[in-house]
Amino acid sequence: MRQSSKYIIQRIGETDQLFLLGNTPELAFERADLRLQLVTLSQVRQEQIHFLQESIVLLEQGRVEFEEMSLDLYVNLSLHLAKAYMLYFEITKEQHFAVITQQILRPMTHDDFGDIYFFLAYASAVKSEPALTRHWLNKYSKTHAFDMMLMQSHPALDQYRQEQWFDRILKSRMH
Structure with a gap:
């Protein structure tokens, strides 16, 4: 077992003990994030799905269980939830996980x-x-979060790299 896996598993035990003393949105985020890290380290599909399911439950609870939290924390919980569902999609290729991601994030676009x-x-x-992909990438390109390397390397965007609109988005950020 790699050193990073051992640390993550140890930290999961520690955060699960902290949970028994009381939950916070930050703790829910950390507990879910640790499990998402294990998903990316694991090579066993059943393990990946198990950790994804645990992570999704923790993130969903973190988003709804607490009456007050900062907007940034709520957005981070939601983005991690979207990441978990898209990892689920990558493992299973079941499109309903992409639909769930859209349902989680669409209300937050404002x-x-x-x-x-x-x-x-x-x-x-x-x-x-393609029309929605273009729409959201145009919006993404106008934000500080824009990452040129991510746009150029993310495999989900491969089918659009030869499109003129995609090239225009990249060129608009090069200047």
């Missing part, structure tokens, strides 16, 4: 968090929705 736009574009791309 807050102008760039990563929300990227995840909406990602979900639209895997559902073969």
Whole structure:
């Protein structure tokens, strides 16, 4: 077992003990994030799905269980939830996980968090929705969160890299 896996598992035990003393949105975020890290380290599909399911439950609870939390924390919980569902999609290729991602993030687009736009574009791309992919990538390109390397390398966007509109988005950020 790699050193990072051992640390993550140890930290899961510690945060689960902290949970027994009382939950907070920050703790829910950390507990879910640790499990998402294990998903990316695991090579076993059943393990990945198990940790994804645990992470999703923790993130959902974190989003609804607490009456007060900062907008940034709520957005981070929601983005991690979207990430978990898109990892689920990557493992299973079941498009309903992309639909769930869209349902989670669409109501939050007025807050102008760039990563929300990227995840909406990602979900639209895997559902073969070119107009929505273009729409969300245009919005993403106008935010501080824009990441040129991510745009150029994310596999879900491969099918759009030869499109003129995609090239225009990239060129608009090069200047």
